[in-house]
Amino acid sequence: MITLITGATSGIGEQLALKYAAKGDTVIACGRNSDKLAELAKHSNIQSCEFDATDLAQVKAATGEFSHFDRVILNAGNCEYIDDARNFDSALFARVISVNLLAMGYCLEALLPKIARGGQLVMVSSSVTYLPLPRSEAYGASKAGVSYLAKSLAIDLNDVDVTLVHPGFVKTPLTKKNDFAMPMAVTATAAADYMIKGIAKRRKEVHFPYRFTLILKALRILPLPLWLKIAKGLAR
Ligand SMILES: NC(=O)c1ccc[n+]([C@@H]2O[C@H](COP(=O)([O-])OP(=O)(O)OC[C@H]3O[C@@H](n4cnc5c(N)ncnc54)[C@H](OP(=O)(O)O)[C@@H]3O)[C@@H](O)[C@H]2O)c1
Known part of the structure; x- marks a missing residue:
């Protein structure tokens, strides 16, 4: 199995790369951090691929040598918060939308035609999309x-x-x-385990940790004005 992972130089993506490589997959680990990519490529099952995902030409050039993938995991992303909504920072907004959403489009254009028939495409969003949260205008909009x-x-x-x-x-x-506070936060290795299990079952949606995500999903039935009141309380 050939698995390409974006954002493989840190956090969740790095754990996914190491775990899939340990299972025997050929992993193509992507990111911008060349030192980290070189370190990952010391693993016999990992090849590195360096590009800035917000640059279509770079994505196409760097991935051009690969002819097909069984699994593509689009995980690269970043988070920045809007601290002063009244003085909206459109440059911050553009940065977050660019790396979290537009880069997905660039990766899809470059990689989707190379996913084998019956292969898998995995896209990492966030549970922030279940409900509007304070300071998350940019991150939440990108992940929505x-x-x-x-x-x-x-x-x-x-x-x-x-x-x-x-x-x-x-x-x-x-x-x-x-x-x-980050309620019920899990480690990156636990996150990778949840994902690998769900991806193996070809689930349409993988969410974790369940207690946390189920609470958020349940809160979605609240009328919007009531949730906004609660969220304003959280913001304070
Ligand atoms: N941590 C959480 O609580 C959480 C919750 C929900 C969703 N997520 C999502 O999970 C994904 C992984 O997050 P993480 O927590 O593991 O973050 P992380 O440790 O900061 O890793 C982010 C990865 O994205 C890559 N990346 C960032 N900008 C890039 C760019 N312009 N081009 C190419 N690669 C880029 C980074 O690689 P380089 O620096 O090498 O470029 C890095 O490997 C993100 O999409 C994030 O939004 C995380």
């Missing part, structure tokens, strides 16, 4: 786009299975900067 994109692709792709991933909080460099 990813979730819609994945669900729509699941309708239109006939010979590739799409799995949409909605993680709760995962302890990684991405969340290290969070200055708020």
Whole structure:
């Protein structure tokens, strides 16, 4: 099995790369951090592939040498918060949308034609999409786009299975900067285990940790004005 993983140089993606390689897959580990990519490529089952996912030309050039994949996991992403909504930072908004959503489109253009018939496409979104949360205007909007994109692709792709991933909080460099409590946060290795299990079952949606994501899913039945009142309380 040939598995390509974006965002494989850190956090969840790195754990996925190491675990799939340990299972015997040939893993193509993607990212920008060349030192980390070189370290990963010391593993006999891991090949590195360096590109900035927000640059279509780079994505196409770097992945051009590969002819097919059985599984493509689009996991690269970043999070930045809007701290002052009244003075909206459109540059921050563009950065987050670019890496989390537009880059998905670039990877799809470059990689989707090379996924074998019966292969899998995995797209990492976030449980932030279940409910609007404070300071998440940019991150939440980008991930809401990813979730819609994945669900729509699941309708239109006939010979590739799409799995949409909605993680709760995962302890990684991405969340290290969070200055708020992260209820029920799991390790990156546990997150990778949840994902590998769900991907093997070709689940349409993988979400974890279940207690956390099920609570968020249940809260979605609240009328919007009531949820907004609760969320304003969280923001304070
Ligand atoms: N941690 C959480 O609580 C959590 C929750 C929900 C969803 N997620 C999602 O899970 C995914 C992985 O997150 P993580 O927590 O593992 O984060 P992380 O440890 O910060 O890793 C992010 C990865 O994305 C890559 N990346 C970022 N910008 C890139 C770019 N322009 N081009 C290519 N690669 C880029 C980074 O590689 P380089 O630096 O080498 O480029 C890195 O490998 C993200 O999509 C994130 O939104 C995370």
